[in-house]
């Protein structure tokens with residue numbers, strides 16, 4: 001018999017730092033050094049334009065401890081994360097089932113797709129004015145913008161994932177006596193899961209970016225609000241702290257999601273690349 | 277007790293007057309033309325024919341996965357109805373559920389049928405042993421070679437105790453060595469368990485080695501062109517395929533069947 005990969009006996013132990021990690025860390029360190037050099041060598045950039053990394057770290061410590069524009073840095077971050085979580089939860093909760101329905105019941109497609117495509121090309125920010133009129137400068141408004149930014153990726157990727165399930169698997173399930181519900185839960189959804197996760201991943205990042213944008217223009221709390229206040233107060237270091245926090249939280253969300261995916265789909269070690 | 281007549285009340289599965297036309301954008305494709313084929317209980321029928329002649333279509337109709345344009349499928353004399361575990365299928369492309377382990381794949385049909393946990397475990401274990409898969413019970417399909425995957429697919433189809441096992445070029449996607457091993461495995465299985473099998477292949481050697489009867493189909497639209505009984509007393513399935521295929525009778529039958537297929541391919 002041909003060789004087969006031995007089934008995994010135990011959980012793989014944590015590997016020593018892999019080359020990509022080392023390269024990544026080196027690149028970030030290099031950028032920091034460059035940044036520092038630019039600010040330290042007199043005459044390159046003024047501190048007014050770009051403060052040094054140490055100024056930013058100091059500002060970070062201050063913002064973490066003291067209230068600025070209504071909350072500490074953590075308060076602003078918590079406000080953003082809450083709105084984001086509400087928005088993406090609704091987007092995933094409605095978008096994934098809709099994607100499954102669209103793929104599973106083809107007659108629905110001609111009815112839903114045109115409406116969906118029309119709404120998809122209205123940018124999330126175009127919803128800000130109407131959202132403000134409806135809900136004021138509230139969490140609901142921000143969550144709605146997140147939802148609008150996150151929803152399409154959930155629907156489209158789920159629909160694609162379900163539609164791409166090899167029909168031979170459906171036939172196999174049928175000959176083994178499975179009805180529609182069993183086939184959906186035990187064959188279709190698991191097989192489509194990587195695509196669904198890809199959709200969720202894009203939805204998470206789209207939602208996060210749209211939220212920060214919305215916070216720049218509406219509201220009195222949040223990381224977007226924080227950087228807009230930095231601008232008003234002429235504090236570049238505040239803006240940089242806000243921007244770095246936004247980037248770091250976004251990346252953290254993605255890492256957590258990938259971990260969850262690996263836990264939930266042990267049979268599929270490779271993750272599909274998201275198409276943003 | 278030997279029945280030489282295929283048609284009649286003894287047929288386990290009776291394919292009667294089955295025609296199939298596909299409506300495609302390029303026009304109607306006439307795939308099958310009034311096919312009649314009766315398979316007796318415990319009989320191993322192998323269908324051969326030029327590629328594209330409608331073998332898979334005929335099997336999908338027999339499985340209830342595709343509706344015939346005319347004609348019908350009877351099992352034990354009654355209309356067969358929709359696809360189900362009465363007629364399980366082994367596909368060329370394995371068709372294992374990728375998110376389930378070997379044991380879960382095999383248990384699939386039993387779980388759907390509501391077989392209780394203990395009985396399920398017992399039958400899955402028994403089937404794993406029978407197909408020599410015990411050590412892979414917790415592996416996922418992508419961790420297995422093609423040959424192992426097809427063993428799992430066979431186990432999954434057998435564990436529900438189908439009335440008829442349908443196999444559509446099950447070894448077509450395997451390398452030559454693996455194929456030989458599995459051919460001998462299926463020979464053993466049919467010897468020991470006496471399953472009723474409809475088996476499609478493009479290998480004449482495989483057909484003569486495994487079959488009780490070889491059915492040759494014409495080129496499209498597929499018709500049953502000729503049926504050739506393999507002498508029971510030849511006992512080729514008891515030998516390994518290497519030995520069997522060098523027996524004079526085996527070679528003669530192989531040549532005869534090849535000639536029939538060749539004229540069909542040329543006719544196309």
Ligand SMILES: Nc1ncnc2c1ncn2[C@@H]1O[C@H](COP(=O)(O)OP(=O)(O)O)[C@@H](O)[C@H]1O
Nearest residue numbers: 298300305307326327328329330331332333334
């Ligand atoms: N779903 C389908 N739609 C249209 N044409 C089909 C379909 N399935 C099979 N055919 C056509 O029917 C003919 C027989 O196909 P098939 O049964 O797969 O042949 P075989 O298994 O003998 O190679 C082929 O010409 C094929 O293109």
Ligand SMILES: [Mg+2]
Nearest residue numbers: 331332333445
């Ligand atoms: Mg075929």
